[in-house]
Amino acid sequence: MKRIIIAAVVIVALVATVFLALPRLLSADTIKAAIERELSRISGQSVSLNGEARVSLRPYLGLNYTNIRIGGPPADDSLLTAEELQVQLQASSVLFGDPAIKSLHLVRPHFRFKIDEKGKPNWALDTSAKPDQPIAGMGLVSISEGIVSYSNQLSDRKEQITAIRGTINWPKSGQSAAVNVAGIWNGEAFDAEINAQQPTALLTQGISRLNATLSAAPVQLSYVGSITRTSATMFDGDFQITAPSATRFSEWIKRPLPAAALIERLALSGQLTGSLDRLILSNTNAQIGEAVGEGRLSFEIDESLIAINGTLAFDTIILPTLAELGRPVGPSDVAGASIAQGLAMDVRLSANSATSGPLAMQNLAASLFVKDGKALFDVAQAEALDGQVAGTFQPRTDAKLGFSSDLKLTGIDLEQLAGLYGEGKISLRGRGDARFKLESVAPTADVVLTRLNGSGSVSGQNGTLVGVDLNAISRRLADPGTIRSADVFDGSTSYGSMNIAFYIANGIAFFQNTKLEVDDITVTLSGRSDLEERNLALQGRILQTREAAQGSSVPATVSMPFLVGGTASSPLFIPLPANIQNGGPPNAIPQAPSTE
Structure with missing residues (x-):
């Protein structure tokens, strides 16, 4: 019993000694130097812990510092304040005079x-660590x-x-690290x-394996693969991105997407390889609206430009109509006038079948170009209307409504072809060729066609x-x-040849x-027709050649x-009396507009 009492007294004395010695063991200068050293090693920056240091015993052993700065003065230029x-702190390390950090909370x-x-960036990670001088883990940082x-x-x-909140959990060097962060960017909450x-x-x-996800209302993004750090950062893994609304995604990242308002849902997935300067998405699966395609894409990204190149093949794709092409290609508040x-x-792009409004096409081969603030959709060839179609479509890219096109059939x-214009009393039957050069600039989408100009x-x-x-x-x-x-x-007429030529000014066709x-x-x-109202104001002449009268070798002509x-x-x-001569169509005909 006596021995037990003596042991208890010794233990109590030791605890009391440790408790009384804590203020000396918790040397603010010692711990401050240890923290500054470790944070400087990780960040590659000078670290300054200023302000008052307070010792904390509850709910854990530690210290609180105010006015933290990583990076040189002034504070506005510091990497972190x-x-x-x-x-x-780890209590056992304090007792042995070598305080070790267990967790940090900023x-x-x-x-x-x-x-x-x-x-030159103001951040620089320490890349000089040797195998015998490993970077220590950070513990838990919140x-x-x-x-x-x-x-x-x-x-x-x-x-x-x-509104950033989250944790970085990296117990020690050689172990894995987990980062969980939430915040608000451009008005949208996200989790990463x-x-x-x-x-x-x-x-x-x-090289390290990496799993990363980003979740926000405008986009869902994931990457599972490896990252290699050498002179460049290299990726090799599975990548997936889904944007339920291409317009909302474009507005969120403040980057343009061609015809975002027409695309609706946008999704890309595939094998991502390459560096941050040039990323390649192989075995690409792409969903643009309701269309699903496969191919290969490459991305070159810097501060001022995103360059996208590659190929996509679709089974079926829905292309915008001329009226829809009049919409801007993206949000008007994206940086820059264009x-x-x-x-x-x-x-x-290629597709087994494609539609643009009432126009159905097969075996489409086309290209989408965007350069120097201008967008162009070039149809190299397509089967349509039981013939061949080729041409270009160019939507405006200056936040105005409109387009220009040059279509050859x-x-x-x-x-x-006549059926594309709509049902009417008069139509054509047979085969032929056509060409349309059209353009439109309108204040609102509902009058794009009434502002149509061009020729055909x-x-x-x-x-x-x-x-x-x-x-x-x-x-x-x-x-x-x-x-x-x-x-x-009432009836029909077989013809040997037919030629129709017209130009369009502000939605009115002049023949x-x-x-x-x-x-x-x-x-x-000759004459005119309002394309929207479909009214007719035409005049012409019928000439019929008849056999020459008896005693004459000159054929007779009736007009x-x-x-x-x-x-x-x-x-x-x-019908008009024969003595009324053909003049111009009713009302003055304006000069044909240039479509160049």
Whole structure:
């Protein structure tokens, strides 16, 4: 019993001695030097712990420091400042005079990452650690109410993340590290998780497995693979990104995406390799709206430009209509006067089938180009309207509504072409060629077509004019008063050749040099038609060549001028007396606009 009492007294004495000695063991200068040394080793920056140091015994053994700064003065140029640093120490290490950090907590830290006018960053990781001098782990680091600021004087770009909270758990060198961070960037909350198998290799040189995810309302992103740190940072792993709304994603990252308003959902996945200067996404699976394709893409990213090159092959793809092309290619608040600035693209597209409004195409081969603030969709070839289609479409990229296009159609079914304009009383049947050079600039999307300008032509051989019976006219040329509109627009006429030429000014088509040849009859036509209202204001002349009169070798010619009014669905034929000469169409015809 006596021995037990003596042992208890000794233990109590030791505890009391340790407790009384703690203020001396917890030397603020000693611990301060240890913390500054370790943080300097990890950050590659000078570390200064200023302000008052307070010893804490509850709920853990540690010290609290105020006015923390990593990096040189002044404070605005420091890599990190914090209002308070809470340090938890390992009790056993304190007793042996070599205090070891168990955890750190930064209160309202402000990280400032800057690139000066010479391109030099203000941060530098310690890459000089030798195998016999490993970087020690950081233990558990937690952050509350943090801010990250980024500025680049070369590109004049500034970014800021606020409301940062999270943890970095790296027990010691040689063990894995886990990072869990949440914050707000450009008005959207996000969560990020990173797990590194060999974090020391990421801070110095070497290779480490890495799992990373980013989750926010505009985007879901993940990477699972390896990162190699040498003179460059190299990636080799599986990458996936999904944006439920391409427009919202483009606005969030403040980077342009061509026709983002038309794409809706955007998703990319594949094998990511390469460096930060040039990343390659092999075995790419791409979802653009409802279309799913495969291919290979490369990305070159710097402060001022994102360059995307590659190929994508789709089974089926939906392309924008001319009216939809009038929308801007992205949000108007993306940096720069042109919303395609900061982006370069050369992506080759192919599809077994494609649609653009009512136009159906097969075996599409096209390219999407974006360069110097301009976007261009180039259709090298496609099968459409039972013929071939090729051309270019260029949406405006200056936040205005509009487009320009140059479309060539060869060997097409003219009846299908007429059907694209809509149902009408008059149509064409047969094969032919067409070309349309169109452009539009409008204040709002609903009037893009009414502001249409350009020119077009349609030609064909040995076809049928459906809905017009020219024979009903030719039989009554001698007595035009007996020609009824109902007889003219009831039936059809086979023609030998047909040529239609027109130009468009502010949504109104003006016909010139339009000619139809039917056996011994030639029809010429001029006038105008409102493309939206589809009304007709046309006039022309019918010439019929007849056999020469008895005793004459000169064939006789019968001529009759006429008007066509009404609408495309309900036209009205009005014969005129032969002594009324053809003039211009009703009202003055403006000069044809340039489509160059």
